[in-house]
Amino acid sequence: MCPPRSPRVVAQRELRSHPEGRERSGSVADFVGRRRELKELREDIARTGLDTLSGRKAKAPRARLLLIAGRPGSGRTSLAEALVREVAADYPDGLLRVRLTSPGGRPIATERALRTLLEGLGEPTPPGAAEDELSSALRTALAGRRAVLLVDDASDPYQVDALLPDNPDCLVVLTAEGPLTGIPDVRPCALGGLDTASAVEMLAQRIGTTRIAVDPRSADKLAEVCDRQPAVLALVGGWLAAHPKASVSDTAKQLHDMPSDGEGPLGRGFRLVYESLPQPAQRTLRLLPLAPAGIIDSHTASALAGCSVAAAQSVLEEFAGLGLVRNGSDGLFLLPGCLVPLIRPLLETRERPAEVQLARARMLERTVRLLHSCEVMAAAEGEDVRELLEGTPRALRFPDRRSAATWLDTRLPSLSAAAQLAVADGGLDTLARRLVAGLVRALAEHRGTAAAAPELYGLHRLVLDVAERRSLHREQAAALLNLADLDAETGRTREALDRYRAALDAGRAANDPYATGRAMESVGGAHQELGDWHRAADWFGRALAHALARGERADEARLYGRLGNAYTHAGRYGDALRSWRAAAAGYRRLADVPGQAKALSEMARIQEYAGRPEESLHTCREAVDLARRAGDLRLQAALQVRLADTLDRLGDPAAARLHRSAADKLLGDDPAACEIRSGND
Known part of the structure; x- marks a missing residue:
């Protein structure tokens, strides 16, 4: 089946990397069958909807919706991708993709999904913007376009509703486990198993035609035992490919005779593959659900399992051949969501909690070191790079700035998920703070603060969560100041003012003179932006008194100037002249x-x-x-x-x-x- 790629990366590739905005041609190698479903879906695009009966409307007020419903592992995503390839010529403005559920079953925040789609369109995404604002921006961006939105693994109709364009020339293809009540005018295409011929063909793609040809009846029986489900066929076919001496008939019998334990065909197929693995590989597989967002590379697997990077890469390639993970792009592997409910109980029962926590800590520590290396490649050159990375293993270094930037771009969804999970965990707050700080620095160095602002906003909120939970007033003040600055830059001045006041309280609680003075000045700046010049002058005066008490001459000169500007707008020209004269004297002393x-x-x-x-x-x-x-x-x-x-x-x-x-x-x-x-x- 076609591997589901990271939402942000996919959206950018489909629309940004291809000037014509079309999806790349080609087919998914192991997609077979489903011709009847494809035909029905194609016909469903042009059918008359319930809201156009009796000729009351020429076109639907919103995009045409197609829903493909099926259990995890039924091939619903592959069918959606096949449909999109077939209709690509009718939608010249390209394909946008987003996934609404993580492999672990957690729903993706609607705000994050909207940002993914807007970024794929090349549209700005103001940091901290509300869901309604982003939804409106998406609809505006898609107005007048003929594009396809592939919304994968939807579970909440209200979340889907926020993504729907008000443009009948767009097509939205949804995949979900069942019907989504609450979305009008949608007839789900319900998926069962493949037909027997297609199921056998899928097995043949994995193991070759010879073993199929010598015993076609056993191949049919094996397909039936697998319930003709693509995910089960991928597992069993991968196992047969790894065991060339095993016969199709013996494998069918072995699966049939397995105690079900309520697992169903997918559970039996998984158990067949899992029990054939050596103990170290079994343990590595059990730890993979700890990978953020189900995105795995050799470093993640190496840190989780405590093995070398080369050994981890070899194990992941073996898992890909067995159907346990899917090959992604740029050296990434993806854990299928249908396997997570089968692997996670093994993790909980076979691994001690302390070992799980240690594996998670190793993974976060490895990520922190990679982020440091990534940041250094953008911030330093030549001898400085070697000095800053002294003591860092060669496997954790990047050859040049371009490769570091590529790593950051392709891993950003998993890095963001890692930060969120680390903060939510609560037991690794020190590592979580280091991870968030490293990600903030790497993004700022490679993209610039302005371009990275949408991502930085979410990261500063995570820092604030940790600081409030641990009563770390200094970090709380810094996070509030950073968030307020981003609010102010995007025009949310009143929200910024509230956060600056909260930062002032946190700075005073931490006895942090820098944060206190910075917050006072920022409160004055917010009042100035709101046109309240008297309050602005009052707060600039407080900040000035604070700077005078600390003997900070540069701050004194700047604040005299800001105070003079506030007095000028308030019409207090005498006070303004005195302030600017003091500012000029301060700058003269500073040369x-x-x-x-x-x-x-x-x-x-x-x-x-x-x-x-x-x-x-x-x-x-x-x-x-x-x-x-x-x-x-x-x-x-x-x-x-x-x-x-x-x-x-x-x-x-x-x-x-x-x-x-x-x-x-x-x-x-x-x-x-x-x-x-x-x-x-």
């Missing part, structure tokens, strides 16, 4: 010539507002000299324009023209010239 020039520029502006043009002219000329020393051409030009305006008011148009001419020469063909002038008029 910060550009800062001093800008402070004097603001003083000149306020003097002009206050009706003191001669003083403004003198201050502005002093600021021009400083800007010239600093080499800031844009500031020089802005000050020349201000000088010209002041001279106009003083009745000297000739001198004003000279200064405007000087400003034009400084700006040249700079397209921001008008912006500079308007910003300083």
